[in-house]
Amino acid sequence: MSAGAPRPDHRLDAEHLELGGGLEVLLAAALERVPPGGVLEVRTPSRAVALELPGWARLAGHEVMGEVPEGDGTVLQVRRGRTVRVLAPPLPERESPPPLRAGGEHHTADLRGGAAPATADPAAGFAPLGAVPEARASGYRWRLSDPEAVWADDVGELVEQASAEQWDASREIPWGAARELDDTTERAVAQVMTFLAQNEYAALYVPARFLPQVNPSLAEVVLWLSSHVYDEARHIEVFTKRALAGGLRGYALASTELSLSTLLDEHDFTNASLLLNVLGEGTFLDLLRFIERHAPDPATAAAARLAHRDERRHVHFGVSHIRRAVAANPEIETALVAAVEARAAKLASLSGLSPVVIESLTVMSSQSLVPAELSEAAADVRSLMSTMERNRVRRLTACGFSSHTARYLSDLHSPNLM
Amino acid sequence: MSGAELRLGAVSYHPRVVTVWERFRTYFADHGVPTDYILYSNYERLVEAVLDGSVEIGWNTNTAFVRLDHEVGGQTRILGMRDVDLDWSTVLVTRKDGRLDAVEDLAGHVLALGSRDSGHAAILPLHYLAQEGLDAEARCELIRFDTDIGKHGDTGDSELHVVRAVAEGRADAGALSAAYFSAFRADGVPDVADLEVSWRSPPYYHCNFTVLETFDRELGERWSRVLLAMDYDDESLRPAMELEGVRTWHPGGRAGYESLRTAMQQQRLLS
Secondary structure, three states: OOOOOOOOOEEEEOOOOOOOOOHHHHHHHHHOOOOOOOEEEEEEOOHHHHHHHHHHHHHOOOEEEEEEEEOOEEEEEEEOOOOOOOOOOOOOOOOOOOOOEHHHEOOHHHOOOOOOOOOOOOOOOOOOOOOOOOOOOOOOOOOEOOHHHOOOOOHHHHHHHHHHOOOOOOOOOOHHHHHOOOHHHHHHHHHHHHHHHHHHHHHHHHHHHHHHHEOOOOHHHHHHHHHHHHHHHHHHHHHHHHHHHOOOOOOOOHHHHHHHHHHHOOOOHHHHHHHHHHHHHHHHHHHHHHHHHHOOOHHHHHHHHHHHHHHHHHHHHHHHHHHHHHHHOOOHHHHHHHHHHHHHHHOOOOOOOOHHHHHHHHHHHHOOOOHHHHHHHHHHHHHHHHHHHHHHHHHHHHHOOOHHHHHHHHHHHOOOOO | OOOOOEEEEEEOOOOHHHHHHHHHHHHHHHOOOOEEEEEEOOHHHHHHHHHOOOOOEEEEOHHHHHHHHHHOOOOEEEEEEEHHHHOEOEEEEEEOOOOOOOHHHHOOOEEEEOOOOOHHHHHHHHHHHHHOOOOHHHHOEEEEOOOOOOOOOOOOHHHHHHHHHHHOOOOOEEEEEHHHHHHHHHOOOHHHOOEEEEEEOOOEOOOEEEEEOOOOHHHHHHHHHHHHOOOOOOOOOHHHHHHHOOOOEEOOOOHHHHHHHHHHHHOOOOO
16 A cells, blocks of 8 residues: 555455455445444455445445555555444344253243333334334334233243144034034024124234234234234134034124124223133133033034133233233222223123023033923023133132122123123 | 525425425524425526525536536535535446456447436546547447436436446446446346446536525525534434435535536537
8 A cells, every 4th residue: 555545444355256246245344343434455356346346335335545556456445434324222242042941942931031121112113022223213102112001921921822722723623523413403503603703803803903002022912912813813713614514604693792892992901901801701711611511513612622722821811911910000900990890881781691692502502402401401501600700700819809899890791701 | 694594496306305305404494594495307497596596505416516607607605515426426337248448448339328418427428538538429339318307317217228228238338427336236226237347437526505606605604514514323314314315414615526517618518
């Protein structure tokens, strides 16, 4: 180099690499090792590269300070620009990665050691967990950014279970077995399955409405709600298929519609979790167990069994979330009670489960209209109602409500299933 | 003038010009030199607007600046320019198998040029080649891509035609700005993959903010200070600065326009 040339901070031999052929990558890596304002000396045997390099440097925010022939090639001095390439703090040094479990499994719950994040930036974009976000004026304002508003201690484990327990409603149900029932029984099954599918729509739309409000950095919650939505999609699928599998149809009842519509009125995540996950899906657990036990055919039993497995997770999330939320802020108990009261007030005209549903459950269980058999089935359905009540109170207690409040809330819920 | 809103004229060579100037307008207002922008469809209209006082500041290409400066006998001042405007250059590109060792080798061959009103893709290549001993108009077959006339090469459209003509063998060499060639390369434009730079012109200046000499000197200096203080590392400014292709603003100067002035005189583009 000429005597006046600044001393380079780093040197690079481009050898036969060309711009457009990988030299940009080498230059970017080499410039990372040069401080802003520092000089990278680039040697190239190619005249074309030497002629093109100043244009590249300008575009990339740098500047070619000088170039001199040397041997068979050219040596160019590239001064690194002072502006930062990515408007963010430097990436952290390599650290120990999340732990793996037996068999090399990488579990969602281990991504951040199970602890809830302290905060989430409401204006953050779609920055994946752990990423260093570049500063940009974003238009986002995530409504659900307070981790406490959506978190559950075992949400990571629940995501894990949801992935592990996926199933196929087209292939894992013995559909052929759904075609053999007599008209009376099949009509009852079609009605019960129609009722279930109708309810599962609400169970899908409620989490689906919250999903795009959740701050993306609360990744576990985003994954959880997505799994919930997909679970419910499959439940809609399997119960619709079973309703149609015997060739008969059921009613989509207006009373059911009224009950479900009030679930969509709730805009607070925790209140909605109490109404849907704990009270609604909790009550559904007992119903699905009943259907599995009393199903007149293996297809109905399998559909109920597989849906029950998913609903158990959803109920678990609700209990876990509400227990945490109430423990952190006991004052929200009043709001939770008010949410159940508000729903009950809107449903004042509903006196209980539709007789059409009760009758269909009974006939489905008895598989006949013979009085003696009906009597036994009716007793089973009554027993189901008290099981639902008992378990509802138990789940509410697990959420942290006193037994008195739990009883009160359970009674308010009783006209609904979901 | 102080306290009132300045009027700045720019050419709408792309929809992004609106995005850029909406942001810059807020920036200038926030920094005590409120500046509105008025868009023109071509640089000839912008030059007229500066001359007749419709706007005080013109965001000119080099060709527009030289014409404006010529019209008022050199009575203009430059308030600033981009970092990239300080060392603009023109390159000749060839296919890798059609290498050009000296400009003289182009004699008898086909040379593609961009829009005839583009300093970098037409006027200056002819000028610099002549300086190096090649009268390309007389000794080469020229293909001109006169697209987007009035935009002075800002759109890059004619330069894309130039590289395609060379890549497809319709021309042996093509002239375009080094900046556009590097941008085509960075954007992965397939036509440039098998092209290389065979010649590069001396550096010259490109765009600048021009006012007439009669413009309030103190206000002009204040406007320049605000312009030069724009920070690329400010997240609220970076998107607009990226769109404008600037990382830092500079005071600039007149020296880098002499080659174009001479070229335009020789090519009878200044009346």
